[in-house]
Amino acid sequence: MSVHTDRKQITLATLNKMKLNSEKFTCLTSYESTMTSKICDAGVDVVLVGDSLGMVVQGHDSTLPVTMEQLIYHLECVVRGNNGAHIMADMPFMSYATDDMGFENATRLMQAGANSIKIEGGEWISKMASMLADRGIPVCAHMGLTPQAFNRIGGNFVQGRDPEKREIIISEAIALEKAGAAMLLLECVPDSLTKEIMAELKIPVIGIGAGASTDGQIMVVHDVLGISCLDKLPKFVKNFMNESNSIQEALSNYVHEVKSETFPSSEHTFY
Ligand code: KIV
DSSP: OOSSOOOOOOOHHHHHHHHHTTOOEEEEEOOSHHHHHHHHHTTOSEEEEOTTHHHHTTOOSSSTTOOHHHHHHHHHHHHHHOSSOEEEEEOOTTTTSSHHHHHHHHHHHHHTTOSEEEEEOSGGGHHHHHHHHHTTOOEEEEEESOGGGHHHHTSSOOOOOSHHHHHHHHHHHHHHHHHTOSEEEEESOOHHHHHHHHHHOOSOEEEESSOSOSSEEEEOHHHHTTOOOOSSOOTTOOOGGGGOSSHHHHHHHHHHHHHTTOSSOGGGOOO
16 A cells, blocks of 8 residues: 555546546556556556556566466456556456456456456457446447557557548447447557547547547656667657656646646657
């Protein structure tokens, strides 16, 4: 537990209310307890226990090797450091390949302390999103660039630039909302596509490399703190340590810039 005063718990209702009030919300990944408590002290609304842990913690070159057991271990560490943030947990690669696997593994994450789960995909995950929602599990559908599918996609690059793919992403986002997805996460899509999706959906939309018009923004905490082993950083990444004197200040500056709509700026946006 954080040693600081208890914050009011951020719930799905809070995020929906923030959307209605046009108040931006902030999300960061975390994989362990101390960092989570610092993230909460900065006032971050959503903590994602992302399968990016495969890269930034385990040193793999993709998210594919991450297992359920490992995800749960990191989720439990995050839960112990949490103070009021909504905790979202990623379903690892192939942990929701069938409906039965999806139910069992989503249940395990919720029982370990998650408040919602995130799954990657389009129309094919809508049945699962619907059935999990019916059973009380809020689902965030991750669309656009879906890193678990990078072998099929052929790399990690901006999605939805061609008209055909663009239409597919829009219609799948609408289908997922109708099916019962509680949130949508859009990764690496052009700003104009995000705006079109935003005009169609009522659920909160979180963006990473999706421009400034989403309801919330998310970044990998290592990127915010300028800790990266990559030779070339993606365009959407901003190192907040460059203008900060401490980790705590960098996290607070991230929150401030998202809330005041100064991040992401055009230099971090795909067109
Ligand atoms: O696993 C992760 O960190 C993610 C973010 C990139 C959104 O899915």
